[in-house]
Structure formats: structure tokens, C-alpha cells
Amino acid sequence: MAREKWSQDVTEHSDALDLEEDVFTLDDPKKIAASLKRSAERSKRRKGTPYQSAMSMLTFYINRAGDNLPAERRKVLEAAKDELRAAFGRD
Template identity: 75%
Template sequence: MSEKWSQDVTEHSDALDLEEHIFESDDPEAIARSLKRSAESSDRRKAEPYRSAMSMLTFYINRAGKNLPEKQKKVLEQAKDELRKLFGRDND
């Protein structure tokens, strides 16, 4: 297999239909809105929409690890905050 398994999971998630290249965006709000949309419209997810969206974002950050540029990591961390706001979970 030429692709890493984590890339395959991100691109072909069984739980969420993700917007193509969404994690490459430099707009944390757009990332959060896209994840929220995907999580709420999925009928294959096993957890509530908030948890599914946050899990996918955290998974991507963790799997990218040191290959993730610091600037993009900051954007993705900000997307977590935006996701919390969108779901009314500011305290989580």
C-alpha cells in the first residue's frame, strides 16, 4: 500500500464524508463548519456529531504529527475552538 493508512482513513472515513482538502484550509472557521456539516449529515457515525467531528480533527492533527507545519497546526487547533463554539461546547 503506497498511501499511509491514516491518510486513507482521513480521505475515506467510514463515519464522515469530508470535504476534499479541508484540513489544508487556512480558515479555522471554514474547517469547523465543514466538519460540523459532515458530522450532522452522516448516518454512519457511531457517536454524537460533536464528538465525531472533534475526533476526526484530533485524529488528523495527531497522525500528521511532525510532518504538519506549525502554522497549519495552529489553524487546526483554532478549528477545535471554533468547533466547540459551533456546537455550544465552549467549556469542553
């Protein structure tokens, strides 16, 4: 695997979560949050709580995309963090 592709591999083959396909390309922050919540709650391999696992995966994706993430996409993903907090009752 190429060195610059390791984060994509983690996102696609995480030990913590089995993500729904293309979850991070969705345009609706609520749908992204709902998908991550479902994945985290179904996972039997996660080490933390479902909330921790879902938020960690979202944050990981945002951080690894770095400067390559367009501003509009970053805005949607940051809004998904707020939706994830709300979905888990952590306003």
C-alpha cells in the first residue's frame, strides 16, 4: 500500500467501525451522523463507547483530509459533529 493511502485504508477497514459506503460524501450532516451512529452501535470491535468511536472516526477523516478538504465539504462534516452530539444526547 502506498504511504499516502494509509488513512484511506483506515477509513475503509477500521477495526472499530464498519462504515456504510460513501458516508463521508453525503451532503446532509444529519445523514452522516445517523450513519456513523448506526455503525458505532452495531460494532462489536470498538474499544470505547459508540459516541467516542463515531466522533473519533469523523474527526479522523476531517483531520486526515487536511488542506485537501474543500471548505464546503469541511463545513458539512463539522456540522455532522454537532448532529452526532445531538444524536447521542450530548448537546
